[in-house]
Amino acid sequence: MATxxxxxxxxxxxxxxxxxxxxxxxxxxxxxxxxxxxxxxxxLLLKSNPIRKKIPVLIHDDKPICESLVIVQYIDDVWTSxxxxxxxxxxxxxxxxxxxxxxxxxxxxxxxxxxxxxGEEAKAxxxxxxxxxxxxxxxxxxxxxxGKAFFGGDSIGFLDIAFGSFLGWLRVAEKLVEMQLLSxxxxxxxxxxxxxxxxxxxxxxxxxxxxxxxxxxxxxxxxAKAPPSN
Numbered sequence: 001m002a003t004x005x006x007x008x009x010x011x012x013x014x015x016x017x018x019x020x021x022x023x024x025x026x027x028x029x030x031x032x033x034x035x036x037x038x039x040x041x042x043x044l045l046l047k048s049n050p051i052r053k054k055i056p057v058l059i060h061d062d063k064p065i066c067e068s069l070v071i072v073q074y075i076d077d078v079w080t081s082x083x084x085x086x087x088x089x090x091x092x093x094x095x096x097x098x099x100x101x102x103x104x105x106x107x108x109x110x111x112x113x114x115x116x117x118x119g120e121e122a123k124a125x126x127x128x129x130x131x132x133x134x135x136x137x138x139x140x141x142x143x144x145x146x147g148k149a150f151f152g153g154d155s156i157g158f159l160d161i162a163f164g165s166f167l168g169w170l171r172v173a174e175k176l177v178e179m180q181l182l183s184x185x186x187x188x189x190x191x192x193x194x195x196x197x198x199x200x201x202x203x204x205x206x207x208x209x210x211x212x213x214x215x216x217x218x219x220x221x222x223x224a225k226a227p228p229s230n
Contacts (some may be wrong), residue, residue: 005062006031011038013216015108015165016068017056018206023075023159025202027082032141038216041221069100070162072161092144093158096151099140100162107133108166110172123177125169130173131181137163138187149196156200164197164207171210172217 001050008024008031010017011071012032024031036042036055043214048057048064058065058074075086109132113124144151144159151159174181197203 003183005059006186007034007059008032009034009036009042009048009057009059009110011036011056013168013208013213014055015169018165018168018208019068019161020056020058020071020075022156022165022202023072024087026085026156027075027079029075029079029082038219044228068165069097069104069126069158069162072158079162083155084112084157085152085161087152096157096159099144099151103137103162103166107137111166111169114177115175127179127181129175130213131186134187134190138190141193145193146212148195156197156202156213160193160197162192164203167194167198168207168210168213172213175214 004031004078006024008017009176010033011032012018021033034042036045040051045055045057047055048059048100049055049066053065054066056066056068056071058071060074060078071119072085087096107130110126114123114130117123140159141151141188145153148154150156151163156164170181177195182194184191198207
């Protein structure tokens, strides 16, 4: 069993930080959460992640680990006494990592594409691509879950964490466009999965409420539109 001082640099509204929080909860590991303020970077963050200068950063026994999915894998490797997060089968592990990369590299950027789109036609096209991506993930769920409750099987696993951390911001997008992106018509399995995921003990106190995320979204929009200070 791993021991030692554990700190997490992050912000509660960040899905990438939420991933680490969920993984630590699965392992029942206590940690100190050090909140980074929006629009600023602490000296500890800059020291701990001098290359990317981004959250999250896990500090374990004064050693920093960066990048959310790297951290989740580190947690699984180090705290072996808790439930496993990554599949034990090498092929299943590779498939989980593949889809996690798809989420970060292909699907979630579509949220930003929609946000930045100008004009109704461009916004509608971005939403269409977002939903098409969800349909692809619906098919991935059917294959990965093998008829069980989660991507990881009977319990939350690596891909559940990778995708589930985005559910709060997906709900924000649904509010903004006034339509269900996860729907019974196109993604029935993901609708049920999302409900199960959000109710899990490791998750329910981590994912931010939609209303709070909308407030954060409006603040970020205002900051982006504000003229640069002299």
